[in-house]
Amino acid sequence: MDMYTLMSGLQLTCIYAILAIGVSIIWSSLGMLNLAHGFTFAASGYGAWWAVTVFGNSALVVFSAGITTGAFVGVLIYFLAFLYIYDKPNYPVRALIATMAINMIGVQFLMWWFGPRMKPLPKVFGFGSIKFGDAVVTYSQFGTIVCSVGVLGILLGWLGITRRGLEIRAMMQNPEGAALVGISLRKTALWVMALSGALAGLAAVLLSQTFFVSPYAGLQPLIKGLIVALLGGLGSIGGAMVGAVMVGFAEALTASYLGGQYVLMVQFTMIIIILLFRPRGISGLLDEAREE
Amino acid sequence: MAIDKQSQHSAPSRSLVGDRGWLPRIRLAGQRSLTRYRIPFTRRTWFQGHAVVNPRDLTRQYKLDDKRPWFWIGGLIAALIIPILVGTNLALTAATTFALYAAINLMWMLVIGTAGIFSLATLAVVGASAYLAAWFSIEFGITWPVMLLLGTLVGLLFGAIIGLPALRIDGLYFALLTMGVVELCRVYVLQSRTFGSATGGLYGADTFIPVAWQLKTPGLILGYVAAFAVMLAMLGIYRLVNGQRLGLLLATARESEATAEALGINYQRARFTVFLISSAGLGFIGGFYATYFKGASPSLFSIDQVMLLFAMIVIGGLGRAEGAVVGTGVVVVLDKMFTEFGPIRFIVIGLIMLGVTLFARNGLFGIRDQFVEFRNKKKSERRSGRTEKGGEPLPEEATEIRDKDQIYFRRFDKRLRDHLKTLVTPEVIEEHRLKPLGQHSDPLERVLNYFRGAGGENKYVLYELKANTEYKIIVTTGEKGIPPRDVDSTIYTSKNEALHAVFLKRVQDLMDS
Numbered sequence: 001m002d003m004y005t006l007m008s009g010l011q012l013t014c015i016y017a018i019l020a021i022g023v024s025i026i027w028s029s030l031g032m033l034n035l036a037h038g039f040t041f042a043a044s045g046y047g048a049w050w051a052v053t054v055f056g057n058s059a060l061v062v063f064s065a066g067i068t069t070g071a072f073v074g075v076l077i078y079f080l081a082f083l084y085i086y087d088k089p090n091y092p093v094r095a096l097i098a099t100m101a102i103n104m105i106g107v108q109f110l111m112w113w114f115g116p117r118m119k120p121l122p123k124v125f126g127f128g129s130i131k132f133g134d135a136v137v138t139y140s141q142f143g144t145i146v147c148s149v150g151v152l153g154i155l156l157g158w159l160g161i162t163r164r165g166l167e168i169r170a171m172m173q174n175p176e177g178a179a180l181v182g183i184s185l186r187k188t189a190l191w192v193m194a195l196s197g198a199l200a201g202l203a204a205v206l207l208s209q210t211f212f213v214s215p216y217a218g219l220q221p222l223i224k225g226l227i228v229a230l231l232g233g234l235g236s237i238g239g240a241m242v243g244a245v246m247v248g249f250a251e252a253l254t255a256s257y258l259g260g261q262y263v264l265m266v267q268f269t270m271i272i273i274i275l276l277f278r279p280r281g282i283s284g285l286l287d288e289a290r291e292e
Numbered sequence: 293m294a295i296d297k298q299s300q301h302s303a304p305s306r307s308l309v310g311d312r313g314w315l316p317r318i319r320l321a322g323q324r325s326l327t328r329y330r331i332p333f334t335r336r337t338w339f340q341g342h343a344v345v346n347p348r349d350l351t352r353q354y355k356l357d358d359k360r361p362w363f364w365i366g367g368l369i370a371a372l373i374i375p376i377l378v379g380t381n382l383a384l385t386a387a388t389t390f391a392l393y394a395a396i397n398l399m400w401m402l403v404i405g406t407a408g409i410f411s412l413a414t415l416a417v418v419g420a421s422a423y424l425a426a427w428f429s430i431e432f433g434i435t436w437p438v439m440l441l442l443g444t445l446v447g448l449l450f451g452a453i454i455g456l457p458a459l460r461i462d463g464l465y466f467a468l469l470t471m472g473v474v475e476l477c478r479v480y481v482l483q484s485r486t487f488g489s490a491t492g493g494l495y496g497a498d499t500f501i502p503v504a505w506q507l508k509t510p511g512l513i514l515g516y517v518a519a520f521a522v523m524l525a526m527l528g529i530y531r532l533v534n535g536q537r538l539g540l541l542l543a544t545a546r547e548s549e550a551t552a553e554a555l556g557i558n559y560q561r562a563r564f565t566v567f568l569i570s571s572a573g574l575g576f577i578g579g580f581y582a583t584y585f586k587g588a589s590p591s592l593f594s595i596d597q598v599m600l601l602f603a604m605i606v607i608g609g610l611g612r613a614e615g616a617v618v619g620t621g622v623v624v625v626l627d628k629m630f631t632e633f634g635p636i637r638f639i640v641i642g643l644i645m646l647g648v649t650l651f652a653r654n655g656l657f658g659i660r661d662q663f664v665e666f667r668n669k670k671k672s673e674r675r676s677g678r679t680e681k682g683g684e685p686l687p688e689e690a691t692e693i694r695d696k697d698q699i700y701f702r703r704f705d706k707r708l709r710d711h712l713k714t715l716v717t718p719e720v721i722e723e724h725r726l727k728p729l730g731q732h733s734d735p736l737e738r739v740l741n742y743f744r745g746a747g748g749e750n751k752y753v754l755y756e757l758k759a760n761t762e763y764k765i766i767v768t769t770g771e772k773g774i775p776p777r778d779v780d781s782t783i784y785t786s787k788n789e790a791l792h793a794v795f796l797k798r799v800q801d802l803m804d805s
Contacts, residue, residue, distance in 0.1 A: 033464060084650055097606050097649045100599065105642035108635040219595065223471070230468045265479045268472030272457075275469055279461045 003135025005256045011141045011210075013248030014148035018203040019225030020232065020240040021152070022196030028235030029171040029192050030086070032095040036077050037200055037225055038218030039106035044070040044201035045213035046110060049119045059124035066205035067198045074197020077102055078190055086185070103218075110215040118212035125209065140209040151202060155195075156237070168192055172235060231271055233281030242282050246270070364614070371621070372520055376513055384512035386628035388584070390621055391519035395526040395577050397605050397616040399570040405611030406534045406542050407566040409458050412598050413470035416477050417454070417571050419592030421446040421578030423487055426587045429497035436500045440579040447575015448568060455567040459560050471595070478593035488587075495587035515584055522580050523617075529573050530613050538562055600627070603645050609655020618656065709805055712739055716799055728791035743798045752794045757783070763790035765797065 019037065026034045047069025048062045055061045081098035085091055125143030129136045159165035167188045170178040179185055200221075204213075207221065228247050232239030247267055254266040274282065328337045341356040356362070375387035400414040421443035428434050428442055454473055458466055481487045488494040500518065505511030533539055545552040545559035552559045582588055591597060600623065608619025623641055630637045648655055653662050675686065684703040685693060693699055715735040723736055732740065749770030754763050763784040766776040779797070784790035 080646065080650075089653055093610075094649050094653075097602075098646055100602070101642045101645035101649060104599065104603070105639050105646065108638040108642065112635040112639070223595075226468065230465055234464070261479060261483060264475045268475050272469055272472050275461055275465055276457060279465060281465070 002256075003132060003137065005252050007135075007137050007141050007145070008255070009249040009252030011144050011248075012251050013244045014145050014152075015203050015207050015221075016224050016228045016248050017152060017241055017244035018148055018199050018206075019221055020228035020244055021155070021237055022199040023225045023229040024232065024235055024237060024240045025168070025172065025192055026196050027229065029168055029175065030082060030095075030189050031092055031175065032082060032086075032099065033092075033226075033234075034077065034099050034196070035096060035222065035226075036073075036081070036099040036102040036106065037196075038222030039103045039110075040070050040073040040077070040197050040200040040218070041204045041207075041221045042110055042213070042215055042218035043073045043106060044197075044204035045121065045208050045217055046114060046119070047072075047201070048121055048205055048208070049213050052122060057122045062121060062124050062205055063202070067201040070201020070204065071194040071198040073106075074193040074195070074200070075190065077197070078193035082189055082193065083186065086189070103222075107215050107218065114215065116215065118214040120212055121205065121208040123209060124205070144206045144209060148202070148206060151199075155199070164188075164191060227267065227271060231274060231281055233283040236281070236283040239281055239283030360614075367617075368524070372517070375516060379509065381509065381512060382629070384509070384516050386624060388512070388516045388519045389628060390624040391516065391523045392577065392581065392584075393601065393604065393624060394617045394620040395519070395523040396574065397601060397620050398523070398526040398530045398613060399573040399577070400601065401605055401611065401613065401616045402530055402533055402566055402570040402573075404605070406539050407563045407570075408542065408546050409455075409563060409567060410463060410467045411454070411458070411470045411567075412467050412602075413454050413473050414574060415592055415598055415601060416470070416474045417447050417450050417574040418578040418581060419477060419481075419588060420450050421575040422582040422588035422592060423481065423494060425579045425582040426494045426497040427487065429582070430494070434498070436498045436583040439498065439583050440576060443579020443582065444572050444576045447578060448572045450575065451568050451571020455564055455571065458567065459564065474593050474595065474598065478590060481590045481593060493587055493589035495585075497582050497586050499583050499586045501584075519580070519584065522577060526573055526577070527613060527617075529569065530616075533566055533569055534613070538566055542566065600641075603641055607645055607648050607655060609652075609657040611654070612657050615655050615657045708742065709802060712742055713803060715739055716803065721796070721799065724795050725792050728788050728795065739799070739802075740795075742802075743795075752779070752797050754787075754790050754794060760787065761785060763787065765790070765794055 019041075023034060023037055026032055044066045048066035051061050051065030055065075077099060080102055081095055085094050085098065088094070123140060125139040127139065129138045130142060131137075159169060167178070167183045168191065170181070170183055171185070171188050171192075175185065178188070203221065204217075208217075211217065224247065228243040229240055230243075231247065232241070232243030247270075250267050250270055251263050254260075254263045258266070330337055339356055339361060340358055341354050343352055344355045345351070346353050371387075371390075375383045378384075396414060396418060400411075403409050403411050403414065424446045425439040425443045429436075429439050434442065454470060457469060461469060499506070501511045501514055505514060541552070541557050541562045542559060544555065544557055545562070549559060578588075581592075604619040604623045605616050606619070607622055608615025608617070622644070626637050626641055652659050684706045685699050690699050715738060717735070720733070720736045720739065723733060747770065748768055751768045751770070752765055753768055753776070755766045755776075756763055763786075764782065765779045765784075767779055768776045782793070784793055
């Protein structure tokens with residue numbers, strides 16, 4: 001494996017990990033498979049692009065606008081798809097459908113409002129590259145890896161140390177038990193949605209260093225996020241990390257040795273094989289994974 | 293036959309009875325209600341119903357137990373005729389799309405609703421058989437009936453391959469796996485030169501539409517009627533699988549898999565069978581797709597299309613045939629008839645989907661059940677709100693009362709008292725004070741009549757201490773040998789004053805009840 005493949009594998013791994021952890025935390029604490037994650041992603045890209053046109057071109061503007069838009073869309077999804085139905089019958093299926101509907105509405109709205117043309121985001125990490133011996137690593141790859149590893153570290157630390165993080169972890173373990181010891185389901189869910197939305201916003205900004213912002217930009221990241229979260233076992237952060245590494249490197253290796261068009265094929269073949277042997281993902285054990 | 297004789301000799305008078313609403317129903321003469329026509333070779337009757345007496349005009353009538361067959365027949369005839377009457381190419385194409393998608397959705401409903409397998413590979417099965425049927429037709433020149441057969445076989449095979457992992461993987465994990473299968477098919481079809489990667493699809497297969505009619509109105513009508521027939525066939529399969537033994541076995545497994553297993557139901561096998569049946573149906577639809585469009589296109593494998601199909605079955609309601617058909621109708625009309633609106637029509641579809649999910653528990657056709665449940669809840673809330681003293685008995689209390697007449701008496705009494713309370717006004721009391729005896733106004737007379745009808749228990753009566761000068765009020769006990777008791781020590785000096793005091797006490801009790 002050459003340096004380029006390694007770095008692009010690492011870059012993809014980081015972005016997928018950010019997306020998958022959002023999906024996974026929402027699933028395990030709220031019991032909802034958030035299919036509107038793709039819309040959050042696309043909307044954050046547009047938010048960052050709009051902020052750049054208004055406030056000028058700087059890394060701070062891009063990051064803060066992307067993350068704020070993501071958090072805002074996350075809260076919107078909370079109000080539309082969680083708050084009203086979370087205690088009603090048939091909740092998991094209805095939440096899935098509601099988020100799918102929000103995704104549809106949101107993507108078509110972006111299409112209608114901004115048009116189908118793609119928008120570029122400024123290169124926040126600059127255009128240069130670093131040389132490690134004979135290998136060349138671009139600033140944006142390097143920046144993406146450093147940035148996402150840092151954010152994931154802060155997030156995991158925050159989840160582990162703070163009281164709010166403790167509440168979220170309690171809800172991930174057992175929502176009813178958390179409610180019994182006085183953790184407000186609604187408040188914590190609001191935090192979870194804002195947090196995962198912000199993560200999706202960050203991933204959108206990072207991925208837009210390589211790709212463009214477009215209304216359908218969220219579909220592939222959504223599929224990847226779902227793949228990674230399910231492969232790792234829904235609700236398991238460690239599993240999501242391992243899944244992200246596998247999916248990210250499978251993608252980088254396929255892209256450099258077989259060709260870009262075979263990426264999804266290889267990934268899905270891998271997943272089908274893994275799921276056949278471990279039906280609840282890599283780390284989700286049969287009994288411990290949250291029932292639907 | 294007593295009823296028969298009666299109806300011949302003295303035809304019931306058409307004077308209307310009571311204030312009940314009148315519903316139009318099928319009139320019956322004599323014994324016709326007992327004649328039931330059966331579906332040939334089965335023990336089923338065409339319609340289930342029974343004879344009733346219309347409470348309004350006392351004639352005998354036939355009342356359907358289940359009106360849904362009529363709605364189905366009416367709706368299907370309308371769906372068949374309206375596009376043909378409209379006759380524009382747009383309407384006919386949209387209608388054909390509707391029939392095809394409805395057929396696909398019915399089979400998908402079998403997988404999701406009946407079998408409880410969350411598969412997203414429905415369209416992929418259709419696509420695989422459409423592609424293979426088209427390819428065989430182009431390469432080996434097979435005719436369209438053979439294409440249909442081939443499509444069915446391919447669907448069955450494909451279904452077996454996808455269905456086997458479902459024995460082990462469930463829920464969202466299986467959904468992910470099927471999504472992977474769809475993606476694999478899409479990428480393969482887009483890459484493969486055999487399947488027309490250069491031309492954006494595989495075209496040139498045999499078709500059932502005569503060459504002279506192609507792309508003209510008669511051809512479109514023929515295509516629509518054929519697609520409609522396919523939809524009817526799928527409705528039949530849905531009914532046979534969902535309503536018969538397999539569907540019942542799986543209904544038990546949906547409630548509780550452990551119970552099903554304890555009852556000896558091999559629900560895994562039943563699930564797999566349903567999956568195979570629906571895959572064969574989807575393969576048939578795929579073959580039909582190839583003959584209708586003279587080929588197949590990669591859009592059959594797109595995730596967007598799967599999402600749109602899912603929107604259809606969700607809007608109608610999961611687990612119902614009518615949900616699949618009507619939901620498909622709603623979405624297809626919005627999608628195909630309003631193309632000039634661009635993305636807005638998808639926003640509308642999304643909003644409908646969101647609204648239905650948030651407010652209806654199970655799609656449009658679940659609204660009725662949900663409303664009935666809501667009404668019953670409100671009813672019982674109102675009933676438990678009426679817990680005043682001496683009110684009508686609560687249902688749980690009513691089962692304890694031996695004499696059922698008491699229940700009806702108390703209900704009547706409660707309503708009567710509620711009414712009388714509205715009649716007691718300061719004017720009525722003043723009228724009684726001025727003239728306790730003699731002729732009274734109508735409200736006062738009604739109130740007094742109610743008081744007079746009270747039983748001997750706890751009844752206020754006057755006790756004359758000294759003739760015409762001293763009275764006091766006592767209460768009878770209503771039991772022999774037990775003397776009445778005093779109420780208070782007030783002594784009234786005239787009979788009218790004492791009578792009015794009794795009246796006031798009774799009014800007080802009435803208003804307190």
